[in-house]
Amino acid sequence: MTVSPLRWLCACGLWLILAVAQPLQAQPATIPADAATRLAEDGFSATEAAIGLIAASGAPHAVAALEAMADRRLLFWKDPARAIWRDAAGASFDLLTGEAVASPPAGASLVRVNNRLRGAIQAALGTLTLLSPDPQRRLRAAEAVLRSRDQAALADVETALARETVARVRVALLEARAALILTGTTADRPTREGAIATLVDVADTTALTVLRQVLPTADATLKPVIEAGIASIERTMAIRDVAQTVWFGLSLGSVLLLAAIGLAITFGVMGVINMAHGEMVMIGAYVTFVVQEVIRTHAPHLFDWSLPIAIPLAFVCAGAVGIAIERGIIRFLYGRPLETLLATFGVSLVLQQAIRTWFGPTNREVGAPSYMSGFFEVWGLQITYGRLWILVFTLVVFACLLLVLRATPLGLQMRAVTQNRRMASAMGIRTRFVDAMTFGLGSGIAGIAGVALSQIDNVSPNLGQSYIIDSFMVVVFGGVGNLWGTLVAAFTLGIANKVLEPFAGAVLGKILILILLILFIQKRPRGLFALKGRAVEQ
Amino acid sequence: MSLSRRHFLGTAAAGAASLAASRVSFAQGAPIKIGILHSLSGTMAISETTLKDVMLMLIEDQNRKGGVLGRRLEAVVADPASNWPLFAEKARELISRDQVSAVFGCWTSVSRKSVLPVFKELNNILFYPVQYEGEESERNVFYTGAAPNQQAIPAVDYLMSKDGGEAKRWVLAGTDYVYPRTTNKILEAYLLSKGVAPADIMINYTPFGHSDWQTIVADIKRFGSAGKKTAVVSTINGDANVPFYKELGNQGIKATDIPVVAFSVGEEELAGIDTKPLVGHLAAWNYFQSVKNPANEAFIKRWQEFTRNPRRVTNDPMEAHYIGFNMWVKAVEKAGTFDPDKVIDALPGITAPNLTGGVSEMLPNHHITKPVLIGEVRDDGQFDVVWQTSGLVPGDAWSKHLEGSKDLIGDWVTRKCGNFNTVTNRCGS
Numbered sequence: 001m002t003v004s005p006l007r008w009l010c011a012c013g014l015w016l017i018l019a020v021a022q023p024l025q026a027q028p029a030t031i032p033a034d035a036a037t038r039l040a041e042d043g044f045s046a047t048e049a050a051i052g053l054i055a056a057s058g059a060p061h062a063v064a065a066l067e068a069m070a071d072r073r074l075l076f077w078k079d080p081a082r083a084i085w086r087d088a089a090g091a092s093f094d095l096l097t098g099e100a101v102a103s104p105p106a107g108a109s110l111v112r113v114n115n116r117l118r119g120a121i122q123a124a125l126g127t128l129t130l131l132s133p134d135p136q137r138r139l140r141a142a143e144a145v146l147r148s149r150d151q152a153a154l155a156d157v158e159t160a161l162a163r164e165t166v167a168r169v170r171v172a173l174l175e176a177r178a179a180l181i182l183t184g185t186t187a188d189r190p191t192r193e194g195a196i197a198t199l200v201d202v203a204d205t206t207a208l209t210v211l212r213q214v215l216p217t218a219d220a221t222l223k224p225v226i227e228a229g230i231a232s233i234e235r236t237m238a239i240r241d242v243a244q245t246v247w248f249g250l251s252l253g254s255v256l257l258l259a260a261i262g263l264a265i266t267f268g269v270m271g272v273i274n275m276a277h278g279e280m281v282m283i284g285a286y287v288t289f290v291v292q293e294v295i296r297t298h299a300p301h302l303f304d305w306s307l308p309i310a311i312p313l314a315f316v317c318a319g320a321v322g323i324a325i326e327r328g329i330i331r332f333l334y335g336r337p338l339e340t341l342l343a344t345f346g347v348s349l350v351l352q353q354a355i356r357t358w359f360g361p362t363n364r365e366v367g368a369p370s371y372m373s374g375f376f377e378v379w380g381l382q383i384t385y386g387r388l389w390i391l392v393f394t395l396v397v398f399a400c401l402l403l404v405l406r407a408t409p410l411g412l413q414m415r416a417v418t419q420n421r422r423m424a425s426a427m428g429i430r431t432r433f434v435d436a437m438t439f440g441l442g443s444g445i446a447g448i449a450g451v452a453l454s455q456i457d458n459v460s461p462n463l464g465q466s467y468i469i470d471s472f473m474v475v476v477f478g479g480v481g482n483l484w485g486t487l488v489a490a491f492t493l494g495i496a497n498k499v500l501e502p503f504a505g506a507v508l509g510k511i512l513i514l515i516l517l518i519l520f521i522q523k524r525p526r527g528l529f530a531l532k533g534r535a536v537e538q
Numbered sequence: 539m540s541l542s543r544r545h546f547l548g549t550a551a552a553g554a555a556s557l558a559a560s561r562v563s564f565a566q567g568a569p570i571k572i573g574i575l576h577s578l579s580g581t582m583a584i585s586e587t588t589l590k591d592v593m594l595m596l597i598e599d600q601n602r603k604g605g606v607l608g609r610r611l612e613a614v615v616a617d618p619a620s621n622w623p624l625f626a627e628k629a630r631e632l633i634s635r636d637q638v639s640a641v642f643g644c645w646t647s648v649s650r651k652s653v654l655p656v657f658k659e660l661n662n663i664l665f666y667p668v669q670y671e672g673e674e675s676e677r678n679v680f681y682t683g684a685a686p687n688q689q690a691i692p693a694v695d696y697l698m699s700k701d702g703g704e705a706k707r708w709v710l711a712g713t714d715y716v717y718p719r720t721t722n723k724i725l726e727a728y729l730l731s732k733g734v735a736p737a738d739i740m741i742n743y744t745p746f747g748h749s750d751w752q753t754i755v756a757d758i759k760r761f762g763s764a765g766k767k768t769a770v771v772s773t774i775n776g777d778a779n780v781p782f783y784k785e786l787g788n789q790g791i792k793a794t795d796i797p798v799v800a801f802s803v804g805e806e807e808l809a810g811i812d813t814k815p816l817v818g819h820l821a822a823w824n825y826f827q828s829v830k831n832p833a834n835e836a837f838i839k840r841w842q843e844f845t846r847n848p849r850r851v852t853n854d855p856m857e858a859h860y861i862g863f864n865m866w867v868k869a870v871e872k873a874g875t876f877d878p879d880k881v882i883d884a885l886p887g888i889t890a891p892n893l894t895g896g897v898s899e900m901l902p903n904h905h906i907t908k909p910v911l912i913g914e915v916r917d918d919g920q921f922d923v924v925w926q927t928s929g930l931v932p933g934d935a936w937s938k939h940l941e942g943s944k945d946l947i948g949d950w951v952t953r954k955c956g957n958f959n960t961v962t963n964r965c966g967s
Contacts, residue, residue, distance in 0.1 A: 044701055044924075072916070114914055114924040115818045116701055119794040147795070205763040213765035248752040255750070353579055361583040363780060367812055375788060384788040387752075457749050458780045462581050466747045466777075501753045506744040507714045 031057040031065070031096045033081075039074075039095075039111055040081035047111060048120055054095075055124035061098030063128050070121045075108035083111070123148030130156040130173075135166045142172035146179050146206060154180045175202050179210045193225060200229045203236040204380050240380050245498050247381060253494025254391040255456070257487060258449040259467040260474035261398060264486040265442030266322075268475050269418050270435070272330055273341045276348040277471060278464025280443045283321060284314035284450020285459045286355060289364045304369040307451060314447035321351075322443020326436050334435075348464065356461040366454040390452050397448060402483060404441070414438050418481070477517055479527030489528055493517075569612035570605075570876050572597060573632035575643025575653070575664075580620025581747075584776065585855075586645050588806060589667060590615060592856045593642050595844040596863045606870050614638055622652045629653040633660045639876040640665065640866055642859055647671060647716050654679070662878045665866065667858035669801060669823075671720035675903045675935035675948025675956035678878075680885060682862035683855060684824050685905055685933040686724050690771070692910040693799045693822035694725060696925050697769045698732070702912075703797060705769035707738040709758050714743040718773035721801070725771060727939040738766065748778045751785035759789060762796045770798040779803050780811050783819070793818025793914070805851035808919040816915045824908040825857035825893055826921045834893040851919075857893045864890040865900055886951050896930055903948030903956075905933025 031054050038050035051069070054062050068074045068085035074095070076083040083095035084104050092101040113121070126144025129137050130153060138160065145153045157177045164170045178195035181187045187195070199207040211230050218226055259281060266274045288310040295302050295309075302309075325347055333340045368386060375384040405411035416424040417434045425431050450463070457463060470493075478489030493513065500509035524530070574593045576586035597611045605611055614636045616628040625644065632638045633656065640663040644650045647670050657664050657678040669684035696702040708729055712718025722741055729739055740761050742754060762768035774782055779802070786798065799820040805827050808816075827838060837860065842848050865888045870876055873884035889899045898906045907930035913921025935948035936957070945961045955965035 112922060112924070114701060114922075115703055115793050115797055115820075118818055119703075122794060205759060209763040209765050212763075244756065245753075248750075248756075251752065252750050356579065356583060361578075361587045362806060362809060363584065363777075363811075365809065365811065373788075375790065382789060386788065456781055456784060458777045460584055460777060462584070462747070462777060465581075466749060497750075498753055502757065505742065506748060506754065510745060 029057055029059045030098070031059050031062065033096055036076065036083045036095055037081040039076045039083050040078050042076070042078075042109070042112070044112070044114055044117060047113070047117055051117065051120050051124055055128060059098060061093065063125060064093070064098075065095055066121050066125050066128070069111055069113060070118055070125075072110055072113070074111040075104070076111055077105070077108055084108070119148070123150055126150070127153040127156065130160045135169050138164070138166075139169045139172055142169060142176045146172070146176040149179055149183045151180060151184050154184065171202065174198050175204075175207060178202075179206075182210060182214045189222065192222060196222075196225055196229045200232050203233045205237075208233050208237070236380075243379075244381055245502075246495060247383065249495030249498035250491060251387040251391060251494070252497055253491035254387075254394040255453065256470055256474050256494055257398065257490035258390065258394045258452055259446075260471040260486055260490060261394075261401065261483075262442045262444070262446030262449060263471045263475050264478070264483055265401075265445065266439055267472070268481045268483075268486065269414065270438055270442070271337075271418075271480075272334075272439070273337050273344065274330075274442075275341060275345040275468065276325060276351060276464075277443075277446055278466075278468035279348045279351040280318040280322060280446035280464070281450040281453060281467055282355065282461065282464040283318045283351070284310075284447035285366070285454035285457075285463050286359060286364070286450075287314040287317050287447065288451045288454045289359075289366050289459050292366060303367070304371065306367075307369060307372075307455075310451045311448055314451045315444040316447075318447025318450070319440040319444030322446075323436050323440040325443075326439035330439065331432065331435065348468075352461045352464070359461075361461065364459040366459050368455055372455055386455050390455065393452055397445065398483070398487060401445065405483070410434070410437060410441075473514075473517060476521065477527055479529040482527070482529040485527055485529035492528075567609055569610040571612050571614050571636050571638040573629075573636065573638035573641035573643065574613055574615045575618060575625065575629055575632065575641050576645065577620040578615075578617040581776070582620040582645055582649075585806065588853070589642075589645070589855055589859055591845060592841065592859055593863070595841065596860065598844075599840070600863075600867060606867050607874070607876070609876075616643075618649070622646075622648050625649040626652045626656050629656045629664075630660070633657075633662045638662070639870075639878060640881070642667070642862065644668070645855075650679070663866070663882060665859070665862040667855045667862060669854070671717045672724075672933075672935060672937055673720060673940075673943055675905070675950070677882060677904075677950055677954075677956065679904060680862060680865075680900065681905045681933065681935075682858040682865075684908060684910075685935065686721055686937055687934045688824060688908050688910055688931050689801055689822050690721050690725055691728060691939075692927060692931070693801070693820070693912060694728065694771065696820075696822075696912045697771075697797065697799060699925075701925060703767055703769065705797075706734070706766040707740075707761065707764060707768040708734065709740045709742065709761055709768065709770040710773070711742045711744070711754070711758070711770055712773035713746055713748070713775040713778060715746070715775070718743065718775070721773050722771075724937045724939050731939065744774070744778065746775070746778065748774075749781045751782045752789075755782075755785045755789050755791065758796065759791060762791075768796050770796060772798050772800040773802060774800070775802050776807075779807055783811055783816055786819075787815030793820070799912070804853040804855075805920060806853045808915065809851060811919075813915055813919045814917050817917050819915045820924075821913050821915070821921060823854040823911055823913065823921075825852075825854045826911055826913045826923055827852045828913070828916075828920045829894050829911070829923060831893070831895040833891060833895070837893055861890050861892050861898050861906065865898075865906075869900075882950075898930065901932055902951040903933070903935040904950060905935055905948075907932045 035050045035053040038046040054065055065085050074083060074085045084092045084101050085095060086092050092104045094101050122144045126141045126148060127150050129141040132138055145157060157173055157180065161173045161177060164173055178198040181191055181195040199211055211226055215226050262280060263277045266272050266277065291310040291313060292306045295306050329343050329347065330340060333343060372386045372389060375382045405414065413429050413434045416429060417431050421431055474490045474493060475486055477493065478485030497509060497513055500512055504512055574590050576590040577583050578587055578590060594613055597613045600606065601610050614632060616632055618625040618628045629641065632641055642665045644653060644666050645668050650666055653664065654676060662678060664679045665682055666679055667682050669689050672685040697705040710722045710725055712722055726739060758770060797820055799822055801822060803821050804823060838852055841852055842850050865885060868888045868890060869881050869884040873880040885900050886902045887900065889897050892898045894909050896909055898908055900906050909930050910927045911923050912925040913923050916922055936943040936946040938944045945959050946957045947960060948956045949958055958965050
């Protein structure tokens with residue numbers, strides 16, 4: 001084999017160029033000084049230009065600088081134009097060179113960002129971090145590219161896809177690639193069809209958005225394919241909507257059950273119309289707030305434990321208040337429901353105002369521990385951790401309560417007293433003590449409910465009021481005196497509410513539920529699961 | 539240097555004398571009473587208690603400056619307990635029994651409507667500090683909060699602009715009562731006039747204190763997936779906001795995808811939420827605590843000192859009371875009397891500095907001129923002002939975008955009429 005001199009020369013030249021280019025590439029690139037000048041102009045359009053310059057510079061510290069800008073950690077000076085960013089620890093770095101700055105001069109202003117710029121930063125970061133070693137970051141990058149549809153990222157997406165091993169990131173990358181192919185102009189027809197198929201497989205709202213967006217401008221032959229794709233995704237989503245409604249209903253039901261479960265004891269088992277029930281829930285929520293405040297100031301590392309710590313404390317506090325109410329007021333009013341209603345309503349106002357005086361009328365911030373925030377996806381359904389844990393927690397509380405009533409001496413005595421007070425008394429049961437304990441148990445459970453509800457609602461003096469009507473509704477619907485009835489009623493009402501809401505709207509939905517409930521009570525005055533026997537008739 | 543005892547005593551006496559002199563000596567006569575009609579208990583206490591405190595602070599400061607017309611001011615606080623009929627009763631008590639010269643109060647529109655007949659009958663002054671739905675101009679009421687054209691319309695304009703993200707699809711979400719319903723009616727008419735298709739507007743109402751937002755937030759998400767930039771305009775009131783924003787965060791709706799602009803969420807409301815997931819969502823007001831200028835900084839400092847809480851925040855309705863109170867003081871000085879009837883006539887044309895660096899003026903329709911600011915939520919619960927009107931916007935009592943109200947004007951100076959029809963040239967529509 002002979003090698004022509006020309007070819008040899010060419011190869012040689014290429015090698016030479018590469019050899020020269022290699023060290024040039026290794027030299028860390030800097031961000032052009034123009035970026036600092038644009039930042040110093042302090043206008044949103046100028047800042048957007050600076051973002052473009054930083055992103056295009058290829059400097060290794062561009063990602064850190066852009067992240068700092070999004071987090072409001074990027075500072076600038078006007079004359080001369082200069083910019084530095086601070087990292088999370090507070091150390092300063094020069095924007096242009098990325099070198100650490102020991103003591104930055106005073107007089108800096110913060111680079112202001114708005115939504116448009118934040119979007120631009122995310123898009124730029126997405127393109128820059130597609131090949132990051134951290135899978136979480138790659139996932140975020142893929143999502144950012146999907147959102148920005150930055151055509152320049154297509155090559156990087158292909159590279160990232162080729163080496164991606166994490167399934168979740170791979171799906172996100174595939175979707176991003178499909179979106180880029182479809183919104184771009186270069187791809188041929190089979191590639192586009194493949195992209196449409198990918199999006200139909202993913203079948204989420206973003207996929208639908210992309211398809212709907214490209215439909216008007218697509219060429220006539222591709223239109224039917226896209227339309228079929230949209231129809232297919234819509235079909236999948238319709239089924240998913242049903243599942244989502246059921247989940248939302250279960251979640252709402254669990255909140256209703258949690259709020260009502262204490263009332264099922266005080267009202268359901270004892271027959272006391274306790275209007276101050278909501279305030280027991282509120283006390284539980286405020287106990288959570290106090291626990292978190294103490295933890296924040298004294299032991300911040302225990303923050304994730306704040307809820308488990310608050311649960312027993314809330315039970316004890318609300319239970320103690322409940323026992324005090326029972327001993328101080330309600331025991332004089334047994335058998336007089338109207339007076340009990342008025343007296344406990346008065347108590348509820350007193351408790352609200354007391355909390356308002358001590359803690360102030362404004363909302364108190366109760367934070368969510370790490371395991372309560374965020375969501376995960378199952379088959380395209382978003383399940384938020386907070387809601388899931390509340391559902392699990394509710395079921396656990398319910399099971400415990402059932403166990404207490406069925407398997408403990410106190411539970412036995414409670415049932416005996418409520419079924420036949422005089423007989424129970426004759427058997428040597430201290431009925432007054434049992435009354436107080438029962439009321440305390442119901443109130444304590446309401447307090448526990450408050451711990452969970454503090455995660456999804458306002459912690460304000462009005463917290464209890466919003467749950468009292470719903471709680472009575474659940475207990476009456478389920479059948480007074482029957483825990484299982486309360487469980488079924490809460491989930492039925494929750495799901496019915498969520499089924500009606502999309503059609504009728506939240507306001508009308510609630511009215512419809514109440515009308516249905518009234519009709520139901522007309523037909524079955526004792527609720528879903530009526531107690532039977534002589535005790536009921538008394 | 540040694541200080542002789544006599545010298546020391548002399549200095550001390552002189553100091554005491556000068557202290558006594560600097561203490562304001564008030565002219566003869568009983569103090570002038572100012573009524574404060576804000577709920578300190580019940581649902582609205584969450585918002586209104588702050589306004590009671592800010593009024594107490596303003597009155598205290600005015601007394602330090604020598605009162606008004608040489609007379610000391612005295613606050614009379616009434617608690618209408620978030621109970622609308624009680625507002626009317628307490629207003630009557632303040633005016634008839636306590637003989638107040640003016641009342642600063644009310645938050646909800648329904649409470650304002652409930653006290654209105656009392657103020658008309660007994661001819662007294664009400665300063666109303668909250669943004670409201672408009673469509674009203676009464677001789678006895680001075681509206682220092684924003685009318686829809688000073689809050690809602692500019693906010694929508696911003697979202698339509700390039701900086702705001704050029705929104706093409708709109709969700710109007712509100713609590714089911716008069717303010718959101720009227721505001722949304724105005725906004726819908728405005729959006730349609732701007733060429734937005736009816737299919738691109740989704741209107742949703744929820745009951746007071748709504749706490750389960752899962753379905754609605756999921757609906758908003760779906761509505762936003764039509765391939766057009768979507769924005770949410772929220773007139774959700776009070777307590778329902780916290781679970782709404784929590785759910786937005788939970789379902790991962792970011793401000794860069796679907797921004798939410800709120801008209802009832804300020805620094806005070808955000809104090810109860812972790813704002814990290816909300817960064818970038820918007821609020822439209824005429825004042826933000828984060829506005830940088832000396833008057834505002836002094837006000838914040840004084841407020842935190844007054845409440846003995848260095849973390850207390852300020853908000854828009856507080857600024858409205860600040861402006862309203864200073865206008866009342868100037869009007870009394872101009873009229874030379876505390877007689878409400880004379881002060882009412884003196885008020886239009888009065889100017890008072892606001893806390894955003896401008897000077898607000900009381901207009902003949904009893905609304906004031908204000909700047910409109912759009913703020914983005916920061917992770918520390920404050921707002922970054924991202925846009926503001928170039929000048930002050932005069933408040934319209936009657937919306938220009940609604941049939942039946944666009945021909946009306948309020949003019950208590952020349953026409954002595956709150957709803958003068960400029961087409962038929964008659965008072966009373």
